[in-house]
Amino acid sequence: MNLVLLQAADLSGDPSERIATLHGRRAKHVREVLRAVPGDTLAVGLEGDRIGRGVVVSVAPHEVVLSVRFTVPPPVPPGIDLLLALPRPKVLRRLLAAATSLGVKRIVLLNGARVEKSYFDSPLLDPAAMREDLLLGLEQARDTVVPELLVRKRFRPFVEDELASLWPAPTRRLLAHPTSTKPLEACDAGSLPVKCVVAIGPEGGWVPFETALLEQHGFEGFSLGERILRVDTAVPVIVAQLELARRLSGRGSPSPAPG
Ligand code: SAM
Numbered sequence: 001m002n003l004v005l006l007q008a009a010d011l012s013g014d015p016s017e018r019i020a021t022l023h024g025r026r027a028k029h030v031r032e033v034l035r036a037v038p039g040d041t042l043a044v045g046l047e048g049d050r051i052g053r054g055v056v057v058s059v060a061p062h063e064v065v066l067s068v069r070f071t072v073p074p075p076v077p078p079g080i081d082l083l084l085a086l087p088r089p090k091v092l093r094r095l096l097a098a099a100t101s102l103g104v105k106r107i108v109l110l111n112g113a114r115v116e117k118s119y120f121d122s123p124l125l126d127p128a129a130m131r132e133d134l135l136l137g138l139e140q141a142r143d144t145v146v147p148e149l150l151v152r153k154r155f156r157p158f159v160e161d162e163l164a165s166l167w168p169a170p171t172r173r174l175l176a177h178p179t180s181t182k183p184l185e186a187c188d189a190g191s192l193p194v195k196c197v198v199a200i201g202p203e204g205g206w207v208p209f210e211t212a213l214l215e216q217h218g219f220e221g222f223s224l225g226e227r228i229l230r231v232d233t234a235v236p237v238i239v240a241q242l243e244l245a246r247r248l249s250g251r252g253s254p255s256p257a258p259g
Contacts, residue, residue: 001029003043003142004054005135006068011046020044020054020066027064030056036064044068045144074144078243079195081106081167085202086115086151087231089124093133095235099147100137102239106148106197108166111155114204120153159213172196173219176238177211178228180221187222189242191250198238203231 006020013019022030030036036056044054044066051074054066082099086092086109099107111120123129127149134146150166152158167173172190176198190196199206199214206214215221229237 001026001033001139003045003051003139003144004030004066005045005047005139005144007047011068018068019057020068022064022066023062027062030064031059031061042066043142044070045074045138045142046070047144047146049144050074051142051144075103075142076192077103077105077145078239078246079190079192080104080239080242080246081108081195081197082235082239083108083110083163083197083199084231084235085110085112085200085206086119087202088116089119089122091232092119093124093129095232096130096133096149097137097140098232098236099239100134100143101141102236102243103141103143104147104239105145106150106166108150108152108158110158111153112202112210113155113207114202120151125151155210156213159217163217167195167197170194173214173217174198174242175206175211175214175219175221176200176224176234177206177221178223178226180223182220182222184222184224184241184245187220187245189245189249191246196242196246198242200231200235200238 004026010020010022011018036042036059038056038058040056042054043051045051050070051072052068052070054068057065057067082104084107087095130149138144138146172188172194174187174189174196199219224237
C-alpha cells in the first residue's frame with residue numbers, strides 16, 4: 001500500500017484539517033506493515049478526489065487515527081480502456097488490480113465463444129470482491145479514481161447496441177490479435193485527450209465471427225509480435241506499450257536535427 005485510500009465516511013472535522021479514522025485492513029496495514037507511530041507522515045488520498053499527506057495521531061489495536069490534508073490531483077490516466085474477454089476468475093482478480101494500477105479507468109468484462117461460461121457464476125465476480133481489487137490497484141499506484149467496471153454476458157448485443165455509446169468517436173478502437181499482420185507501431189493509437197479502447201481476447205482467442213464483428217465496428221487489429229502471451233501477461237504489456245505509443249504520438253514528429 002503506497003497510499004492510504006480514504007472514503008468520505010472515514011473523515012470528520014474541519015475541511016481544511018480533517019481527521020481520518022481507519023479500521024480493518026487499512027488500520028492493520030498501517031500498524032503491522034508500515035509500522036507507523038504517532039508523528040509519522042503517510043501518503044493519503046480521498047476516493048475520487050485529491051491526494052495529500054496524513055500525520056499519524058494515534059495507533060491502537062483496532063483503530064488508527066490520522067490528521068489529513070488533500071492537496072494535489074491524482075495522476076492523469078493514460079486514457080486507455082479495456083474490453084476484456086472474461087478470464088479465469090483468479091487471473092481476473094490479479095488483472096483488475098494490475099490494470100487499475102496502470103491507470104485504466106473503464107473495464108468491460110465480456111463474454112465470448114471461448115470464455116468458460118461457469119466463470120460468470122464465480123463468487124470472485126461479486127461486485128464487492130472486484131471493488132476490493134480495484135482499490136488495491138489504486139493504493140499501489142497512488143491514485144484515487146476507481147475505474148468503472150461493467151460485466152456483459154452477451155457479446156453480439158454489447159458490440160452492436162452498447163459499444164458505440166461507451167466509446168463514441170473519436171475514441172480509437174484497437175484489437176490485440178496475435179495473428180494480425182500489423183504491428184502496434186503501425187497503428188494510430190491516438191493520444192490524450194482522444195481515448196483508446198483495446199479489446200483483448202480469452203485464453204483460446206476470439207473466434208473469427210467475433211474478430212469480424214469487432215472489425216466491422218471499427219476495431220483495428222494489431223500484433224505485439226510472434227510470441228503469444230497469456231492474458232495476464234498480455235494486458236500489462238499492451239497497456240504499457242499503448243501508453244508509450246500514445247505519449248510519443250502526442251509529441252508529434254521529432255524535428256530534424258540542426259545542421
Ligand atoms: N491462440 C489464441 C489466439 O491466437 O488468439 C491466443 C490467445 S492469447 C492467450 C489471449 C489474448 O491475449 C489474445 O486474444 C490477444 O488479445 C492477447 N495477445 C496475446 N499475445 C498477443 C500478441 N502477440 N499480439 C497481440 N495480442 C496478443
